[in-house]
Amino acid sequence: MPRITQPSDLPQPGAALPPNGKTVLIAEDDPFIARMYEAKLKAAGYNVTLKNNGRDAYQAVKAAPPDLMMLDISMPEMTGLEVIGALRGDGYDFSASAAMILTNSSSEQHQQLAKSYGVDYLIKAELTPRDVLERINAKLGLSGPEPAA
């Protein structure tokens, strides 16, 4: 069996569900984790955009506001929290376009800041991709697949 070293060696998963018309932007610098969420969300019918640094994410959001953005904190250029801060400073409308922080940081400072911004703070390691999908569905008011057995 050929050794899998890069995510791109895997066959691209196809969409298992029909498109649901929602766009999600994922800002994550770890390629494996980004790929993981992309696969899960695409299979659920979401239109997914991947960005691997904060500045790109910020510009993409400004150019084309997604229905939901999932931001890592530790990223090059700008952290996820800085992105949200900048968007708030620009008067971005978060009611139409939700944001979630998806991180592995346990820093209380980060948690407090996210809370003050009014965004959910999720710890990646504690959730499976399925859990994350369920949270996103709930946030956007969509029903998702049945709970796992």
Place this chain on the structure above:
Amino acid sequence: MSPEMALPADNPTILYVLDAGILVLGVGTLIYLRRIALGERLGKVLTLIGLGIVAIALNHFADTAYVRSHFGDVSLLGTPASHLIHHLGNLFGFILIFLGYFRASRSLVGRSVVYALLLGWLGAAYLAGYVFITRNFFHLETLHNDHEIWLGLLTLGLILAVQPLKRLLVRLTDRLFFQYTYNTESLLAALSRAGASTFQLDRLMDLILKALSDHMRLTKAEFVVIDEGKVYATRAYGAAARPEADLARFDQLPMQSKPLVVNQLEDSAVRQTMERIGVAAVAPLVAGHELAGFLLLGGKKSEEILTEQDVRVINIAVPEIAVAVANAKAVDKIERFNATLQQEVQRATADLQAANRNLKALDKTKDEFLSMASHQLRTPLTTIKGYLSMMAEGDVGAVNAQQKEFLDYALGGAERMVGLIADLLNVSRMSAGRFLIEKRPVDLVEIVADEVQQLSTHAAAKQLKLVFQPPDRPLPPVELDEGKTRQVIMNFIDNAIYYTRQGSVTVRVEAGPGVERLLVTDTGIGVPLAAHKNLFTKFFRADNAQAARPDGTGLGLYMAKRVVEDQGGRIIFDSTEGQGSTFGFEMPLGPAQPKNQSPEPTRPEAAASKAVELKA
């Protein structure tokens, strides 16, 4: 005292009583006068002369009166000379009487009277002798008039005044000739006063040296205080302090209180040292068998040697000085020790403060390291967990039962690791300092509502109903540590959501008598009866909890219990396995809280019963 004195006639008894009365009055007045600081000696002399005069006068007056009254003719008394002799006899008689009565001499009056009579008798005897000599050897017809007697008495007074006058003259010429022979009593008194006046070593030494030098007219005087064989302090008056090398020789001095006077010593090393330095006497100060120091006395300014009197005075004074110096030295040592102790304490405190700062810095470093480490450990675990779960869920193709089983095992391992990392963080944060409760008045309803809002997405993701039931009236604020209490509230609600597969989670805040209560009720898997007892202990997880939340740490409830109880509250818990659980706490309202509701601005959300329902 003229013979023609007018007298009351024919009542001798009254006269004698009068005599006695005037005598006592005279004595009393003179003693009283003596009390008005005329100077001790002068006072004594005056008193005695006065009493003598009174005694003789009264005696004479009594006789004259008696003779006159009985015989009408004073000339019967004879010449004043023979009259004097008559007085002598009388007075002598009186002396014997008084001596008989006041033999113990304890009465001041008695003693004064006896002395007065003695003096009067001596004066009269002197006068009689004077008269006898002038009459028989110089053939002078003296004492025709009474005023001769007064002349005689005046002479007597002058004789008695010789000593005080002489002393006055000496004092006046002292400055020129240094012939002052000091009053040993006043020197000893000055030394006693010095010894008793202060405990401060420096001041004591100054006073003593000054007293000695000034009274004895020394060129110099020096103190050397010894402690534990070494020189502790030195003080000099009239000369500079001495180098220690010389002092070492004095160690050989025998331990006695006798001073060593240079001219009395044999020719020895000690004597040579003394002569070289110019010390006339060395007095070792011995207090309680211990050598407290030395007193070094220089020669006299008048260049005389130290006299017997001087040596005697020093002998008397030295033991007292030794004790005073030993005491003062002890006090001085204590004060020095105190000062050193103060310094030590300050240094130790500074050290402790520095150590504390270091510890805090270390704590911070540890914190930062742990944060970074946990972050780094979680990242690969996220990948492992993520892909394994997606495979197990069939996202990349159907999996057979065995494949799923194996994948689940791997997944389980990854979950356990996630839990371990959370444990690591929690335990490190539980350490000293973190668990300080800082209370502030908070609105319980508001913070519970906030936590419910934050967890709404989680509940929705699991398609559970999350309901918040606030109290029907606004509640007064409770004294709580907001941060830690929020964590407890979040923990209860989050747990409820995690451990409930379907149904609802109800969050209720209510008021009780003197308390405010939070209750989180779920329709979840419940807690088995066997686990009720240990549910809130460290690292405990009920058997059925693992499946519902694989990465649970067993610390959440333990921390909740600590936080609640440290704030003076009580944990509420009830559960039936398979049906659901209720977790909560009860916090007391402080004694300062009024029983009736405090008027608070009502918040629109709390006015009506707010139910946050999110349906999937």
